[in-house]
Amino acid sequence: MIVVTTPTGQIGSRLVRRLLDEGKDVRVVVRDAARLDDRVREQVEIVTGTHDDPDVLDKALPGADALFWLVPPNPHAPSAEAHYVHFAREGAAAAARHEVGHVVGVSSAGHGWPTPAGVLSAAFAMDAELAGSGAAYRALSMPFYMENLLRQLDAVEGQNAFYLTCAGDQPLATIATRDIADVAAGLLTDLTWTGQENLPVFGPDRLTPDGMAEVMSEELGHPVAYRRMALDDYASLLRSQGVADQAVKDVTDAFAAQDHGIYDTDWANAEPTATDFRTWCREVLKPAAEARTAS
Template sequence: MILVAGGTGRLGTLVVRRLAAAGRPVRVLTRDPARAGHLAELPAEVVRGDVRDPRGLDAATAGATVVVSAVHGFAGPGRVTPASVDRDGNVNLIEAARRAGAAFVLTSIAGAAPGHPVELFRMKAAAEAHLLSSGVPWTIVRACAFTELYLDLLRQTAGRSGRPVVFGRGDNPVGFVPVADVAAAVTAAATDPAQRGRILHVAGAANRTMNELAAEVQGELGTGGRPPRHVPRPVLRALAATAALHESALARQAAAALLMDTTDMTFDAAGAAAQ
């Protein structure tokens, strides 16, 4: 049986569907079982649990041969933060997998590093480090930014004008990846023991800019020919600076947007293969 934590999210849903289609027994761990309604037609068991609370994780992982973590805490209410979910939550889940004798597949992020300027990347790196030292058989899947996530965000901000909001100048190439490609890699890692002890990198076929994604959305809406709206970099810097004063999803999003707009976010396949 394969347990998928975060199995009701964008990535987790596709992983659960792929596992079920392959005839694999699958269990979904979610904070709110009502969020698994779209999986009702699948032969998947749904259990309530929160990776931030280790008390319920032994029951969730009981009988599992593989635990897949598709959770993230980049944005959310209350105590949902990269520290509480991507680091501490994954540590709790890894320890539960260790006690259950299960292998572990961690969905991480391309560029994860202890000294990264964005908290999410640092917390993913901390989870990776704990997994590598845990003694649990492991696979790490490092994915680039999900194309569909950013297309959805642009659609949501287009409003009545049909002009999406781009954070920053929007002309910096980014290694976006279709979420289906990441789901395929995670599913393969969960079902193939030969993938243990490997770090897998998943990226799209080409790097794209936010302005290019905005143009795609405007093409869908029939509002092409007009430029998207932009949030200037100084505004992003001011918002990102508030992260030092208090935890804020908006501050985290501004910091991530500034990074995507000002640094090299292209995917280097040769460099990744050399790791």
């Protein structure tokens, strides 16, 4: 039995489908079962609730061979680290109670970074807690998600531009969420691995944001430019949207660490995944842009 948290998210939903295609027994922890695909709902065991609740975990984990762990974002938490650690402590304790042998967690690249890195440091703290469960643990260590760009479709289509805080002429490490799910599926369907490790999961490109803009222009069929935003300006934008000061700091500290190379060591050691940025633009970004235009 494999237990999957966040089964309706971009990573979890693909992971569940992959596991079912492999003929695995899957149990999911989900707030709202109605959000599951009909096919999935018919084939999985469902535990309703949130996976920071010990009672929910005690329903989900009996008999589990492996657990897929992803902490959902909560911008209203006192801090990203408090949020991640709270979830991880409950998960680690429940995994130990039920003697779950293997855990795969969604984390960040850059373990060992010497200065605070906001949300990324929170993920590292999560890993430390889960590693204490006694289970074999793999922290899937990722850089910038390509899917983050989907949040900027209005700007991409309306302003012919996208915005980040990093230098336009320096390579930006990226990963497609479908590749994260595929790596997780590989680990969860072959439980011969042991020990506790951070596993870098990076896409095959070494594109700069300016280079990404060129690819987006070609695939979308209209010009797209990269516009760098100063961190202070980004922080002001978040505050204008009602984001709390600590949440702003958690995000901007992460982006500052990204700008200063937090991903570089893992990037140098990572085995590239399958999805390059052009393929992602063609198969994910362009259909999303077309759907936006049609709506």
